[in-house]
Amino acid sequence: MLQVATIKNNLDKYVNGLQKRGFKGAEELLNDVLTLDENRKRIQGELDEVLHESNKIAKEIGQLFKQGKKDEAEKAKTRTSELKQKSKTLTEELNGIETSLTKHLYNIPNIPHESVPVGNTDEDNELVKLKDKNIPNLGDHKKPHWDLIEEYDIVDFELGNKVSGAGFPFYKKQGARMVRGMINYFLDKAAEAGYEEVQPPVVINEASGLGTGQLPDKEGQMYHMEANDLYLIPTAEVPITNMYRDVILKQDELPVKHTGHTPCFRREAGSWGSHVRGLNRLHQFDKVEIVQVVEPEKSYEVLDEMVSHVENLIKSLGLPYRILRLCAGDLGFTAAITYDFEVYSAAQEKWLEVSSVSNFETYQANRLKLRIKNKEGKKELAHTLNGSALALPRIMAAILENNQTGDSIKMPEVLHPYLGFKEITRR
RNA sequence: AGAGGCGUGGCAGAGUGGUCGAAUGCGGCGGUCUUGAAAACCGUUGUACCGCGAGGUACCGGGGGUUCGAAUCCCUCCGCCUCUGCCA
Structure with a gap:
């Protein structure tokens, strides 16, 4: 499987390589991969932030319980429900993107070495x-x-x-x-x-x-x-x-x-x-x-x-x-x-x-x-x-x-x- | 195949709901000491992703669930061990 980072840095080389194989729609496919990867990063970043926030709150709740401040702890709980919903949505979205990305990558063949002759059959x-x-x-x-x-x-x-x-x-x-x-x-x-x-x-x-x-x-x-x-x-x-x-x-x-x-x-x-x-x-x-x-x-x-x-x-x-x-x-x-x-x-x-x-x-x-x-x-x-x-x-x-x-x-x-x-x- | 048990960092092995990415020991790496080595002592030591960085997130066999919070509870799959059965 090709590596996204390498594709990104050598897009022309990879497009040409796949075309040399007679692989149809190479440029489009590779661009899709790069877009998917961009989206993956973006969503992952958003998810990380949400998780960061809810981890923080969870820790605070732990502290509050320990100090016996049950009321405040209960109050803090309500703040997390929105975050939970958000993280659930983002996780689903992320999973979708990742599945699609691996599927793309699994279906892209290796690119030929430069010494490989051009030809179809x-x-x-x-x-x-x-x-x-x-x-x-x-x-x-x-x-x-x-x-x-x-x-x-x-x-x-x-x-x-x-x-x-x-x-x-x-x-x-x-x-x-x-x-x-x-x-x-x-x-x-x-x-x-x-x-x-x-x-x-x-x-x-x-x-x-x-x-x-x-x-x-x-x-x-x-x-x-x-x-x-x-x-x-x-x-x-x-x-x-x-x-x-x-x-x-x-x-x-x-x-x-x-x-x-x-x-x-x-x-x-x-x-x-x-x-x-x-x-x-x-x-x-x-x-x-x-x-x-x-x-x-x-x-x-x-x-x-x-x-x-x-x-x-x-x-x-x-x-x-x-x-x-x-x-x-x-x-x-x-x-x-x-x-x-x-x-x-x-x-x-x-x-x-x-x-x-x-x-x-x-x-x-x-x-x-x-x-x-x-x-x-x-x-x-x-x-x-x-x-x-x-x-x-x-x-x-x-x-x-x-x-x-x-x-x-x-x-x-x-x-x-x-x-x-x-x-x-x-x- | 049935019953029971177990699966934690390179290895061994703690940890049964929050301060745990995880004690401790061994191993590894760096250093002190030594002519050199060993021993001893001090320090350090998982992986991946995002970020210039600070930092953040995920990972305790895999997947799913409960919960504000899971290595820890539940479900399921896989693997290993013990006993019973069967069989090269």
Whole structure:
């Protein structure tokens, strides 16, 4: 969430930033926010005065009772009724303004970093790096992964349909082992890079959803359990980042680096089509996430560090990949900048997004009330960042397709120790 | 799930209607002393908002209520503990 004071001091910058995103009516909305804030201050001031007055009288009454001057005390009571009425009115007015103000702020996205390219759709995303030399020539054996998984019996969508529904597959045999192996590999690599492992809950409350910005923006995209008013997490970002909600970090606790594996649940409402097949899009998938909380001055340096961590992971798996800097229009609600990683899946001849790494600057921290106490003892909002390292199903799809030989599917060497086999075979 | 108890500042722990933003201890910070450190002693030490400032307001798990006045009384929600029950 943006800070009112910052909006006020940088109105043009914020208007431009939102317009860059294609956000309609930015100027009007921001002006509304400023007006609401002005009103808030004014009413708060009036209320404070009224409360001051009635506090004073209440104290006097206390004194009078103590001195046994009951009559005078009773008389003083009558003076407060008008004040009470006034404070009630003002409080209601204030609550109304504050509700409206937060609602406005909740619905304003982050503004893009200056390096974010202009654009409206994914076609305007900027290609930062392309490593496609190792795209295999599959020749005669060029089966998409949805055929391969049936042939080798490693993922079962039918079974998933029966037990849960579409988009909830069973991984079987060497497929199940592959999932477990990749999770362990990714977690080990994150640990090597200094990320402390956590295993967070996979359900979150409303406050956490608001904290990282999934709510109210993505309300309809999360599974909601009404009986308990809890949500299934769409990413480990939510529980892990919310570990630091209402926290003031000391300098020596920084940087905060966490990694965690969780299943991720997404309703993907409205995003299904004929182009979505196999592992390309699921309602439940596994992901290893990396999260950092850092000082503002260091966040862009840290962003680069996270980008290269993800890049090294993909490289180590031997997959062709490209890195994109998302254009303003394609940027997530809370992000100031995002790098997407895509791997090339050679049989379906498609680039698949497998990671996105983002800097949220103070946007989440402001909602989370996540602050840093700096050397001078002053508190400032932290910067939060996160990235997928990595999301599994599409990685799996690319490995299966790119490494098929006709008789087997070769596994990347780095995974061998994690799998207990070097290739997937028909059995 | 049922019964009972509890939820106070970084921590521990007083406080059952006014003088309480809150005793006391520990911890933290500053100082005295010391070659240095410890101990001892002195001082200081919550957060947010408004205001140039003086100062004001709010906050004792969350929300609501009673009252001139609430940490204190009532309602409700959440959480924790104990016992009973149930169950990975």
